[in-house]
Amino acid sequence: MVDKDTDIIKIDAELCTGCRRCAEVCPVDAIEGKQGTPQFINVEKCVMCGQCIQICSAYASIFEEYRTSREDKLRERNMPVTLEEPIFAAYNIGDLPKVKEALTNTEAFTMVQCAPAVRVAIAEEFGMPLGSLAPGKLAAALRQLGFNRIYDTNFAADLTIMEEGSELVQRITEGGLLPMFTSCCPAWVKFVEQEYPELIPHLSSCKSPQQMAGTMFKTYGAQADGVEPDNIYSVAIMPCTCKKFESQRPEMNTDGYQNVDAVLTTRELAYLIKEAGIDFSSLPEEDFDKPLGMYSGAGHLFCATGGVMEAAIRTAYELITNEPIPNVNIQYVRGSQGVRRGVVHAGDVKVKTVVVSGLKNVVPILEEIKKGNADFHFMEVMTCPVGCVSGGGQPKVLLPKDTEIAYKNRISSTYRHDEEQTYRKSHENPEIKAIYKNFLGEPLGHKSHHLLHTEYKQRGYCK
Amino acid sequence: MNTFILGNPGKCIGCKACEIACSVAHLDTSVVKANEMNLPFISRLNLVRTSSVTMPIQCRQCEDAPCANVCSVGAIVHKDNCNVVLEEKCIGCKECMLACPFGMIDMQPKFTEGEAEFQVGLKVESLQGEQKKAYVVMQKCDLCKGRANGPACIEVCPADAFVIVNPDFIRKNIHDKRVSSAQEIAKRKYTGNS
Numbered sequence A: 001m002v003d004k005d006t007d008i009i010k011i012d013a014e015l016c017t018g019c020r021r022c023a024e025v026c027p028v029d030a031i032e033g034k035q036g037t038p039q040f041i042n043v044e045k046c047v048m049c050g051q052c053i054q055i056c057s058a059y060a061s062i063f064e065e066y067r068t069s070r071e072d073k074l075r076e077r078n079m080p081v082t083l084e085e086p087i088f089a090a091y092n093i094g095d096l097p098k099v100k101e102a103l104t105n106t107e108a109f110t111m112v113q114c115a116p117a118v119r120v121a122i123a124e125e126f127g128m129p130l131g132s133l134a135p136g137k138l139a140a141a142l143r144q145l146g147f148n149r150i151y152d153t154n155f156a157a158d159l160t161i162m163e164e165g166s167e168l169v170q171r172i173t174e175g176g177l178l179p180m181f182t183s184c185c186p187a188w189v190k191f192v193e194q195e196y197p198e199l200i201p202h203l204s205s206c207k208s209p210q211q212m213a214g215t216m217f218k219t220y221g222a223q224a225d226g227v228e229p230d231n232i233y234s235v236a237i238m239p240c241t242c243k244k245f246e247s248q249r250p251e252m253n254t255d256g257y258q259n260v261d262a263v264l265t266t267r268e269l270a271y272l273i274k275e276a277g278i279d280f281s282s283l284p285e286e287d288f289d290k291p292l293g294m295y296s297g298a299g300h301l302f303c304a305t306g307g308v309m310e311a312a313i314r315t316a317y318e319l320i321t322n323e324p325i326p327n328v329n330i331q332y333v334r335g336s337q338g339v340r341r342g343v344v345h346a347g348d349v350k351v352k353t354v355v356v357s358g359l360k361n362v363v364p365i366l367e368e369i370k371k372g373n374a375d376f377h378f379m380e381v382m383t384c385p386v387g388c389v390s391g392g393g394q395p396k397v398l399l400p401k402d403t404e405i406a407y408k409n410r411i412s413s414t415y416r417h418d419e420e421q422t423y424r425k426s427h428e429n430p431e432i433k434a435i436y437k438n439f440l441g442e443p444l445g446h447k448s449h450h451l452l453h454t455e456y457k458q459r460g461y462c463k
Numbered sequence B: 001m002n003t004f005i006l007g008n009p010g011k012c013i014g015c016k017a018c019e020i021a022c023s024v025a026h027l028d029t030s031v032v033k034a035n036e037m038n039l040p041f042i043s044r045l046n047l048v049r050t051s052s053v054t055m056p057i058q059c060r061q062c063e064d065a066p067c068a069n070v071c072s073v074g075a076i077v078h079k080d081n082c083n084v085v086l087e088e089k090c091i092g093c094k095e096c097m098l099a100c101p102f103g104m105i106d107m108q109p110k111f112t113e114g115e116a117e118f119q120v121g122l123k124v125e126s127l128q129g130e131q132k133k134a135y136v137v138m139q140k141c142d143l144c145k146g147r148a149n150g151p152a153c154i155e156v157c158p159a160d161a162f163v164i165v166n167p168d169f170i171r172k173n174i175h176d177k178r179v180s181s182a183q184e185i186a187k188r189k190y191t192g193n194s
């Protein structure tokens, strides 16, 4: 059964030359077809990571005639028809029409969140160098577009660390199921659900930061602004095409309100900014709104591979030892190798960690776990090559030789931004302290469980 | 002898990356991301796809260049082992296009700093009224002369589907063929199978 709404990643049969370069990068072998003929995506296998979109180089040429005009192709993709850039065979269906409608609807109170990887790449869409860091301009642009509240996924990343860190400590000290897996990357979660359903209990029960932010908008945020959750339209700006899928999952709903109503990729936000005639490069630096827009350096790290692990270690260390961690920069989890193993000595507790980037690299480890041979406690998995900064919704680099430098620059501005923050640990974020004091109670408490945790379930396709 | 680039139909997977690389290499601005490409890709090589073959084709840099021989304004000149087009001289008469035995010449709009160039005197009648007419010039592979890393198409091809056929390559190729024929002939003679 194919749910129409989950059919987000597509291949235009008129443009596809059947080179199968996408099949090479696809981590789940979801691209089917013979060499030299148009390819199809097996929607049940596809984890919507969008890596195929990033690599595809078959474009609509002005020297060829197609049955469908360029304008119609742009419309099918929900891309603005005024767009001048080339269009390629592999693409994602966008959400711009929904968001534009919400922005003009006077009844709607729009709250937008922005993922950490967006601020290290969006400036590229306006001609600034690869990896330019632009949190202030990003906030300013969202404000000019007319969003009522400019909030931040980074805040929710801090919240995730509070919940996930506590869950890990609880599983270690009280004897829960180990190893525990991160659940922030929706493509990874879908992969476990469809290919390793027996390992679902290893996933942290935490919602991803995108979904936690969405829940908080329609509860705590609604209270803060005195608006009805019914009137809140919750938008997320993401580097990831799979976040569109995640936001539509029925589990991502609290008391009848879908946590996130629409997701735009980094590229789609750039289209919106351009259409509105906003000159991004000359925007002033502005701040995100409070309370749900304040973040620590740890929360920002979520966009790079190893980042969730680093943020979690900064907090878990202190939860376990009650002492400040000697060095907040945890180098061994950083880097670009597919698998990085390590140990954190937190007092008497030795926490063994594994960081995986690139979904293919996780398969041998999952097999190890199935055989009962896993000897570690916590595993972070991100589907994309170097984490969210290399996501399927990020600016598309034309020639593969430039990809490496783009990734390198986006990652180095990630770490620079962490170092710029007043607070570097999630539990030190004053708004995080406030939200637990005034609203949530304690991590893993009744309320946080209801709002911030969920259940993952087996999916139709199983290998 | 002129150097040229030859695509290998046995290796080419038809991804069009070479066309993109060629277009980008010939812009007078640097373009890295898809969104910066606000003009069409204008490639000097062309990917041919039929049901039986997928192969990039580009100029063979002929020794007795038919295109240069027919050009009435002398817009094609020989320089550094390559037939080069002087775009400023080209009047777009299409003689060269018809003369090229390989069909490797295109008439393409001329862009400067990302903007199409228009003709001074010629107007086009259209429903929207009089429009300026774009400049169109002959364009063909120039072996990416002056590009630091050499031909852009070769650099980008994920399938290694190009070979540079330069004098060294030809000399070695011819030499090897001569040696193997000599050996073949000699073998036949001594075994008496001639």
Ligand code: SF4
Pocket (backbone or CB within 6 Å): A011, A015, A016, A017, A018, A019, A020, A021, A022, A023, A038, A039, A052, A055, A056, A057, A058, A089, A090, B015
């Ligand atoms: S979608 Fe693009 S990358 Fe994939 S086979 Fe078709 S042309 Fe190649």
Ligand code: SF4
Pocket (backbone or CB within 6 Å): A009, A022, A025, A026, A027, A028, A029, A030, A031, A041, A045, A046, A047, A048, A049, A050, A051, A052, A053
């Ligand atoms: S989106 Fe990802 S999983 Fe789906 S077909 Fe493309 S590369 Fe494969």
Ligand code: SF4
Pocket (backbone or CB within 6 Å): B005, B021, B022, B023, B025, B044, B045, B058, B140, B141, B142, B143, B144, B151, B152, B153, B154
């Ligand atoms: S050598 Fe340069 S000009 Fe010639 S086809 Fe290749 S990229 Fe184009």
Ligand code: SF4
Pocket (backbone or CB within 6 Å): B007, B011, B012, B013, B014, B015, B016, B017, B018, B019, B047, B055, B056, B156, B157, B158, B159, B160, B161, B162
């Ligand atoms: S880059 Fe290589 S494989 Fe791709 S179309 Fe060109 S010659 Fe073929």
